[in-house]
Amino acid sequence: MSHVMLESEALKSHGLAQRKYICNEGRRGLSAASLLNNDSLQVACWGRPPRLRQKDSDVRPPTIEDFEVPNTQSLVFIETTKLCTILARIAELYMERQHIQKAELSSIDAALCEWVNNLPENVELYNAAGQRKSYYRPASEMFIQYFVAIVMSQMLTYKERDRPWRVSVPSRVAASCAAFLYDEILCREETVFLLSNHGFFCLAIFLPLICHHPQSEAERAVRERDIATIYSILNRMRDRYGDAGMVLEKMTNLRDAVEKGSRQNGGGPDFILQESDVQAKDLFPFPLDMCSEINLLSVTAPDQQLPRNDVSQPLSEYNDDGLLGFSFMDFFELDLNLFDFMVDNEPNAFSAHDDF
Known part of the structure; x- marks a missing residue:
């Protein structure tokens, strides 16, 4: 060309x-x-x-x-x-x-915080009073990409871990925020304007959704609604992009594996979010009514301490190159035994208990 x-x-x-x-x-x-x-x-x-x-x-x-x-x-x-x-x-x-140094992880968090907190007023989703601005799809797509970036940045933390991958609260909140924006696009029948990269975006935010099992019926309903929104977006895209059909198949297989693993494992270790150099709330300068899961950020203060039996080991202690060199698409092919699933019986507990 x-x-x-x-x-x-x-x-x-x-x-x-x-x-x-x-x-x-x-x-x-x-x-x-x-x-x-x-x-x-x-x-x-x-x-x-x-x-x-x-x-x-x-x-x-x-x-x-x-x-x-x-x-x-x-x-x-x-x-x-x-x-x-x-x-x-x-x-x-x-x-x-x-190996990824802690300073690199912190620099990514800082870059995302700087981006979202220094946007021109014209492209922000909410005004200074916290009121939703008029719908503008290009801005919504931009923020969807931002929320996907949060999920991807959180995946970096577990690139080299020999313990199960767990969904962080920022990932879970980002997934619901993205689903909210997708729902706005869906309601206006503007999925026809979405490009093929949204296939991966949907897959990325789907993972935190299926790995989180709220205990309250109301929160389970919200989660199922978000998942249904993602499926609807991809079903409307599949006639234009073959990638959308591939992503739908991956999502279905992944969800089946999660459900099976949830029934078989019967529980997992409690997990307190790792300390962060950047407050999680700085990643989400949005009103609480954007999505109900934003309330989860109240339990991610960086001064929380990790339990003694779950302290993160320095990345420099890991030398197995077999875990390195993956692309993000490879991440979705990993054995589900490497995953723990988030439940809400404790603010930051991650385990697998009930069926979806």
């Missing part, structure tokens, strides 16, 4: 095909940023080797001056580009055949 065709496709994918929105001086930079964004998403979502590496690129971040007629969509593109840079780093850390 020629450079001109690649440029055109990249711009179309971000809704920037109309020349009147792009000044001549900024067009090439916007095109390069679009290509880099698309490449970063393909690497992060599907594990494809990068065609363009961030560290080898001299593409400058897009600015509002690159647009001839700046508008809200211009701001969404600029902020999405920043988010893609963070996602690319998360994917790079996950796929590198070396």
